[in-house]
Amino acid sequence: MSYHIDKDGYYGIFGGAYIPEMLYPNVEELKQNYFQIMEDPSFQEEFHQLLRDYVGRPSPLYFAKRLSEHYGTKIYLKREDLNHTGAHKINNTIGQILVAKRLGKKRIIAETGAGQHGVATATVCALMGIECVVYMGEIDIARQAPNVARMKMLGATVIPATSGSKTLKDATNEAIRDWINNPVDTHYIIGSVVGPHPYPDMVARFQSIISEETKKQLLEKEGRENPNYVMACVGGGSNAAGAYYHYLEDVDVKLIAVEAAGHGIDSGESAATSVLGHEGIIHGSKTLLMQTPDGQITEPYSISAGLDYPGVGPLHAHLHQSGRAEFISITDEEAMKAGMELCQLEGIIPAIESAHALAALNKKTFKPNDIVVLCLSGRGDKDLETYINYFNL
Template identity: 80%
Template sequence: MTYNINDMGYYGEFGGAYIPEMLYPNVEELRSRYIAILEEPSFQQEFGQLLKEYVGRPTPLYFAKRFSEKYNTKIYLKREDLCHTGAHKINNTIGQILMAKRLKKTRIIAETGAGQHGVATATVCALMGMECIVYMGAIDIRRQAPNVARMKMLGARVIPATSGSKTLKDATNEAIRDWINNPVDTHYIIGSVVGPHPYPDMVARFQSVISQEIKQQLLEKEGRETPNYVVACVGGGSNAAGAYYEYLDNTQVGLIAVEAAGKGIDTGESAATSVLGKIGIIHGSKTLLMQTSDGQITEPYSISAGLDYPGVGPMHAHLFASGRGEFISITDDEAMLAGRELSELEGIIPAIETSHALAIFKQRSFKKEDVVVVNLSGRGDKDLATYIDYFNLK
C-alpha cells in the first residue's frame, strides 16, 4: 500500500478536484503541466539555488539537549524557523512562483491565516517583480498585525475577508472567487496541502525538501536516515507533509500529526478535524471536514491562526483513515505552556502552531533510545502579542 497520491489525484478515497466549471481551465493547465515543469533540469537548478542562497537551506537539525533530558528521549528540532521569512512556507512559494513564470502568469493571488504564507508569497513576488494580492480574514489581520505590515512593506495588497468567521476558510473563498474572475493572467499560490488536485501533491513536493534534509542530517548525527517518529502540527498540513514525505511508505517511522483542540474537543471551540470531521468537500477536494449534520461547515477555533482551519489536507485525511498517522489533539493552554517551556529550556521561541507539536511530550511517552524529530515549522516573533497577553508578560 502506498500513502502517496495516485494517478487520479487521490490519497486513498481523499483528494480529487471538485471545482466549478469556470475554474476547470486554470486547474487543468496546472495539472497537465506541473510534473513536466518540476522535472525540467532548469527548474530544479533554479529552485535548488534559491533554496540555498535565498531561503538559507539546509536548515539545521538541532538536538534539543535540555528538552530531551526533561522528557527522557532524543528530541531533534528541524529548524524551519530559521528559513528566510521565519517559516517553512517559503519553500512552497519559491517553487510556485517559478511554476507561475513558466506558465506565463503575471499576477499572483494567495490566501493566508497566520500571515506566514502571505509574507512568503509577497516575498517571492517582490523577488520576481510580480503583482501580489493576498486575501486574509479580518480577524487574522487584527491578530497578526506584524505580518500584515511585512506584506505591505513587500509591496503586496492585503484584502480583508469579512464574511463567515473572518479567518482562513473565508480568505480562501475570496481567493478562489478572484481566480475565477481572472483565469488567464493569474496564478493562485495555495499555501498548504489543500485545494483541488494537483495542489496537495505539488505543495507536498515543494515541502519535501524538509524530509530530504532530515534523512541526510540524521545519517550524520545518528548513523541512520530514519527516526522512530516524525512529529508535526497540522492545520492544512504543509509542514507535516514536507516532514513526512520521504517516510510515507516506510512504516517503521511513526508519523504523529498534532491538531488544535482549542478550548477542548467537546467545547464547540476547536479545530481537531480528525476527531470531529466527517468526509466532505472543501475548497475543491474531498477530505475530512468539521461540519454540521446537514453538511454546513463548522467554524473552527484555535489560539493559533495557522491551525484555525475546518478541514485537513487529503494526504493527512488518508493517513488518519488508514491508521498510518497517529493524531493527537492539543488545547490552547497545553500549547502555550509548551511554547514557553521550549523558550526557557532551549532559548528558542516557537510559533504557536509548533507549540502544539511540542506539547505532546506531556501526554505521550517515548522510549529513552527513540529518535523523535519535531518539525519546528515557524518562529514565535509573529505570536509575541498572543504570548504577552496569555502570560501577562507586559
C-alpha cells in the same frame, strides 16, 4: 497501501478536484504541466539555488539537549523557523512562483491565516517583480498585524475577508472567487496541502525538502536515516506533509500529527478535524471536514491563526483513516505552556502552531534511545502579542 497520490489525484478516497466549471481550465493547465516543469533540470537548479542562497537551506537539525533530558529521549528539532521569512511556507512559494513564471502568469493571489504564507508569497513576488494580492480574514489581520505590515512593505495588496468567521477559510473563499474572475493571467499560490488536485501533491513535493534534508542530517548525526517518530502540527498540513514525505512508505517510522483542540475537543471551540470531522468537500477536494449534520461547515477555533482550519489536506485525511499517522489534539493551554517551555529550556521562541507539536511530547511515552524529529515549523515573532496577553508578560 500507497500513501502517495494516484493518477486521478486521490490519496485513498480523499482528494480530487471538485471545482466550478470556470476554474477547470486553470486547474487543468496546472495539472498537465506542473510535474513536467518540476522535473525539468533547469527548474530544479533554480529552485535549489534559491533555497540555498535566498532561503538559507538546509535548515539545521538541532539536537535539543535540555528538552531531550526533560522528556527522557532524543529530540531533534528541524529548524524551519530559521528560514528566510520565519517558517516553512517559503519552500512552497519559491517553487510555485517558478511554476507560475513558466506558465506565463503575470499576477499572483494567495490566502493566509497566520500571515506566514502571505509574507512568503509577497516575498517571492517582490523577488520576481510580479503583482501580488493576499486575502486575509479580518480577525487574522487584527491578530497578526506585524505580518500584515510585512506584506505591505513587500508590495502586496492585502484584502480583508469580512464574511463568515473572518479567518482562513473565508480568505480562501475570497481567493477562489478572485481566481474565477481572473482565470487567464493569474496563478493562485495555495499555502497548504489543500485545494483541488494537483495542489496537495505539488505543495507536498515542494515541502518534501524538509524530510529529504532530515534523512541526510540524521545519517550524519546518528548513523541512520530513519527516526522512530516524526512529529508536526497540522492545520492544512504542509509542514507535516514535508516532514513525513520521504518516510511515508517506511512504516517503522511513526508519524504523529498534532491538531488544535482549542478550548477542548467537545467545547464547540476547536479545530480537531480528525476527531470532529466527516467526509466532505471543501475548497476543491474531498477530505475530512468539520460540519453540521446537514453539511454546513462548522467554524473552527484555535489560539493559533494557522491551525484554525475546518478541514485537513486529503493526504492527512488518508493517513488518519488508514492509521498510518497518529493524530493528537492539543488545547490552547497545553500549546502555550509548551511554547514557554521551549523558550526556557532551549532559548527558542516557537510559533504557536509549532508549540502544539511540542505539547504532544507530553502525550507519548518514549524510550531513552528513541529518536524523535519534531518539525519546528515557524518562529514566534508573529505571536509575541498572543504570548504577552496570555502570560501577562
